[in-house]
Amino acid sequence: MASKILQLVIGVAVVSVLASAAAPPQPPRIQADVVVMGYVPCKNGTSMKSSSAPGFPNAVVQLRCADAVDAAAGNATTDGKGWFRMAMNTSTALSSVASGCSLVVATPLATCNASLPETGTLESRLRLLVSMVFFPRGFSYVAPASLD
Numbered sequence: 257m258a259s260k261i262l263q264l265v266i267g268v269a270v271v272s273v274l275a276s277a278a279a280p281p282q283p284p285r286i287q288a289d290v291v292v293m294g295y296v297p298c299k300n301g302t303s304m305k306s307s308s309a310p311g312f313p314n315a316v317v318q319l320r321c322a323d324a325v326d327a328a329a330g331n332a333t334t335d336g337k338g339w340f341r342m343a344m345n346t347s348t349a350l351s352s353v354a355s356g357c358s359l360v361v362a363t364p365l366a367t368c369n370a371s372l373p374e375t376g377t378l379e380s381r382l383r384l385l386v387s388m389v390f391f392p393r394g395f396s397y398v399a400p401a402s403l404d
């Protein structure tokens with residue numbers, strides 16, 4: 257009797273492992289607690305509207321978080337078309353990541369388009385897309401803090 261129950265338990269475990277292996281590819285095949293992926297437009301002062309602007313290639317994108325959730329911070333570099341993906345292991349709750357973190361493009365905007373301002377950054381808040389995958393809400397230009 258006991259061995260029958262054990263068999264059933266193992267059977268359920270195997271089925272659930274197979275089920276998760278067959279999950280749709282939407283959450284990328286990286287093992288991580290938090291994944292942030294998206295597109296950085298090469299554009300000044302406007303929020304992101306999918307393909308409204310060319311992508312920002314080779315841009316360093318940083319996830320910056322409030323002190324309390326700093327453990328979630330991470331970096332990524334965009335590909336040739338402006339897409340990036342970063343994966344982190346963190347004990348921080350997803351809701352804290354959503355409310356406490358922002359994406360900041362650290363590469364000077366003029367690198368992408370010489371007519372963009374030399375100072376200032378593109379920044380975006382986060383939106384939880386599915387399970388633990390975040391997307392940028394939309395990058396917009398943030399002027400540098402005045403040093404006067």
Ligand SMILES: *[C@@H]1O[C@H](CO)[C@@H](O)[C@H](O)[C@H]1NC(C)=O
Nearest residue numbers: 286287288289342343344345
């Ligand atoms: C997260 O932790 C798991 C298990 O330790 C590990 O396999 C995975 O590579 C880690 N992912 C990242 C992005 O560090």
Ligand SMILES: *[C@@H]1O[C@H](CO)[C@@H](O)[C@H](O)[C@H]1NC(C)=O
Nearest residue numbers: 318319327328329330331332
């Ligand atoms: C991200 O990059 C900056 C600058 O290179 C570095 O100081 C920081 O430690 C990095 N953060 C993470 C989480 O890798």
Ligand SMILES: *[C@@H]1O[C@H](CO)[C@@H](O)[C@H](O)[C@H]1NC(C)=O
Nearest residue numbers: 298300310368369370371372
């Ligand atoms: C560069 O920016 C200027 C001014 O915003 C814009 O008119 C031009 O189309 C941009 N060029 C590229 C290649 O994005």
Ligand SMILES: *[C@@H]1O[C@H](CO)[C@@H](O)[C@H](O)[C@H]1NC(C)=O
Nearest residue numbers: 300301371372373397398399
């Ligand atoms: C970029 O945006 C800033 C702030 O909105 C503005 O002052 C500046 O003139 C803009 N530059 C270009 C090239 O559009």
